[in-house]
Amino acid sequence: xxxxxxxxxxxxxxxxxxxxxxxxxxxxxxxxxxxxxxxxxxxxxxxxxxxxxxxxxxxxxxxxxxxxxxxxxxxxxxxxxxxxxxxxxxxxxxxxxxxxxxxxxxxxxxxxxxxxxxxxxxxxxxxxxxxxxxxxxxxxxxxxxxxxxxxxxxxxxxxxxxxxxxxxxxxxxxxxxxxxxxxxxxxxxxxxxxxxxxxxxxxxxxxxxxxxxxxxxxxxxxxxxxxxxxxxxxxxxxxxxxxx
Numbered sequence: 001x002x003x004x005x006x007x008x009x010x011x012x013x014x015x016x017x018x019x020x021x022x023x024x025x026x027x028x029x030x031x032x033x034x035x036x037x038x039x040x041x042x043x044x045x046x047x048x049x050x051x052x053x054x055x056x057x058x059x060x061x062x063x064x065x066x067x068x069x070x071x072x073x074x075x076x077x078x079x080x081x082x083x084x085x086x087x088x089x090x091x092x093x094x095x096x097x098x099x100x101x102x103x104x105x106x107x108x109x110x111x112x113x114x115x116x117x118x119x120x121x122x123x124x125x126x127x128x129x130x131x132x133x134x135x136x137x138x139x140x141x142x143x144x145x146x147x148x149x150x151x152x153x154x155x156x157x158x159x160x161x162x163x164x165x166x167x168x169x170x171x172x173x174x175x176x177x178x179x180x181x182x183x184x185x186x187x188x189x190x191x192x193x194x195x196x197x198x199x200x201x202x203x204x205x206x207x208x209x210x211x212x213x214x215x216x217x218x219x220x221x222x223x224x225x226x227x228x229x230x231x232x233x234x235x236x237x238x239x240x241x242x243x244x
Contacts, residue, residue: 015079019070023085024199026063030056031195049112054104060200061100065089067201068147071208088151095150098158099143106139141176142169144183147204148211172214179210 034056041048069088073080089096113132117125145165150156156164169176186203190196198205 020201023067023201024196027200028195030059057103065096067204068151071204072151075208075212092150095158106136110136141180142166144207145211148208
């Protein structure tokens with residue numbers, strides 16, 4: 001009996017590791033495509049930069065939507081597989097379109113908008129650059145919760161999911177900021193490990209875990225009629241520990 005259980009755990013581990021590696025490989029291929037595109041095009045103008053940003057963001061966001069389905073299973077100690085990757089893409093394609101537009105706008109504001117406005121040596125230029133900077137920061141912090149919420153609350157429309165993401169970000173600004181720093185650190189580590197450790201799949205898992213825990217806290221607050229200042233994290237996680 002113990003041998004069969006150990007064998008099952010081993011194959012489950014192999015299955016999950018394979019899913020993570022394949023997910024990270026997809027991001028690596030996108031990175032290779034990006035580098036090759038820049039080398040092939042050479043010097044590009046603003047219009048070319050915008051087109052390239054739009055394509056890269058589209059690919060990353062589409063893969064991330066699929067990985068969010070896998071992450072939803074991983075953080076619940078499940079064994080997600082290929083069908084869990086394609087399910088959110090089929091059912092939440094409109095969520096992808098909204099995220100793509102927001103990510104494209106925020107990334108363009110940071111990469112193109114800030115340098116451009118800084119060349120305008122006036123209060124208007126500096127003010128516009130500052131607006132682009134904070135738009136990029138707030139978008140980054142908010143969209144960390146967007147895909148995890150879309151998989152947790154499948155019936156919500158894209159705008160509803162976006163509103164909930166904004167509310168969670170503002171209501172948990174400290175957690176959102178720390179999660180953002182953690183993700184940036186993991187991105188740096190990912191670059192030095194050729195995209196595989198922890199990889200963007202690992203970053204998605206971090207976001208799914210944080211969203212899951214924050215939603216557990218909201219459920220605990222509602223059930224016990226208390227505000228977040230009175231929340232005891234040990235009490236919030238007690239039921240979760242018992243289930244796992």
